[in-house]
Amino acid sequence: MNQKKQQEKLIFFDKAAFLLFKLFSLVLVLISFILIVVIIYFYFTFMLPMTASENIIIFTIQTTSAIWIIWGISYNYVKAVFTKPGYPPPNLITKEELKQLKKRYKLIKSNPHNSRALKKIPYCPICKNFKPERTHHDALSGKCVLRMDHFCPWINNTVGYKNHKFFILFMVYLILGCIYAAILSSSAFFFDIGLSDHPVDHQGPLIFVFITCLVVIIGVSFLVGFHFYLLLTNQTTIEFYQNQLPNPKSKKGKIRKFDLGKRKNFDQFFGTTNQYWFKFLFNFENPKGDGIHFIKAEKNLNYRYLNIGDSNVII
Numbered sequence: 001m002n003q004k005k006q007q008e009k010l011i012f013f014d015k016a017a018f019l020l021f022k023l024f025s026l027v028l029v030l031i032s033f034i035l036i037v038v039i040i041y042f043y044f045t046f047m048l049p050m051t052a053s054e055n056i057i058i059f060t061i062q063t064t065s066a067i068w069i070i071w072g073i074s075y076n077y078v079k080a081v082f083t084k085p086g087y088p089p090p091n092l093i094t095k096e097e098l099k100q101l102k103k104r105y106k107l108i109k110s111n112p113h114n115s116r117a118l119k120k121i122p123y124c125p126i127c128k129n130f131k132p133e134r135t136h137h138d139a140l141s142g143k144c145v146l147r148m149d150h151f152c153p154w155i156n157n158t159v160g161y162k163n164h165k166f167f168i169l170f171m172v173y174l175i176l177g178c179i180y181a182a183i184l185s186s187s188a189f190f191f192d193i194g195l196s197d198h199p200v201d202h203q204g205p206l207i208f209v210f211i212t213c214l215v216v217i218i219g220v221s222f223l224v225g226f227h228f229y230l231l232l233t234n235q236t237t238i239e240f241y242q243n244q245l246p247n248p249k250s251k252k253g254k255i256r257k258f259d260l261g262k263r264k265n266f267d268q269f270f271g272t273t274n275q276y277w278f279k280f281l282f283n284f285e286n287p288k289g290d291g292i293h294f295i296k297a298e299k300n301l302n303y304r305y306l307n308i309g310d311s312n313v314i315i
């Protein structure tokens with residue numbers, strides 16, 4: 001078998017594996033949607049009547065916070081699934097510039113010892129286009145994705161510049177929802193620990209809800225914790241692994257190019273302002289900026305932000 005046929009066979013298997021993975025992801029998304037609907041139904045028909053407080057003020061807090069959390073989970077999940085991660089727009093550079101870039105790429109590629117230098121060329125040989133900083137080619141969608149993080153099968157979408165925020169907010173609301181449900185279902189243990197005079201009805205299902213919530217809280221907290229670490233240090237998952245590699249410019253081996261400090265990184269990611277950081281839970285807007293230009297961290301440089309149109313400008 002010649003080399004060309006072998007290559008074609010490999011491409012075929014790659015495409016088949018990608019297709020299977022995409023189908024699997026689609027099933028996961030359908031399961032997630034069904035689960036969300038079932039949980040909402042379950043809450044209003046079973047949990048709420050069982051655990052509703054007789055005090056009107058507590059009951060109002062109980063129901064409004066439930067509606068707010070349900071809204072946060074549903075809205076952010078839909079946005080994470082259906083918002084495209086962001087692709088580089090065409091004509092970012094002129095045709096002549098692209099031609100020169102392609103030439104440079106081919107020249108560096110011709111030397112097998114230049115693999116490190118090749119990665120620095122802002123050119124995607126698959127899309128045959130200019131690749132802005134922090135952009136990576138996503139094999140599953142076959143496109144370059146702005147500020148790409150990873151492909152998530154639970155949303156059947158690539159997490160990138162435009163949907164990363166919704167992806168994180170979905171997980172945060174999911175944890176809040178589980179904490180809420182765990183508190184409500186903890187009434188199942190009240191009789192056993194002497195907090196109530198009579199055993200609660202449907203103790204079994206309530207214990208099941210309580211344990212399920214604990215498992216979800218522990219599992220998702222690890223992922224949320226990691227993503228908060230990434231956003232507070234202004235890195236994507238891909239950049240995090242790249243930053244672990246030894247770097248000749250730094251003894252520590254880590255240079256976080258875009259790390260402007262925790263507070264500024266947080267505000268940049270969630271679109272909040274200094275003193276109102278907690279508003280990140282209520283900010284459902286699309287991220288500001290264009291996903292192409294990012295402020296770089298430089299020592300002894302005092303940055304201030306000014307949003308002009310779609311891009312962050314340093315003044």
Ligand SMILES: [Zn+2]
Nearest residue numbers: 124127137144
């Ligand atoms: Zn590409």
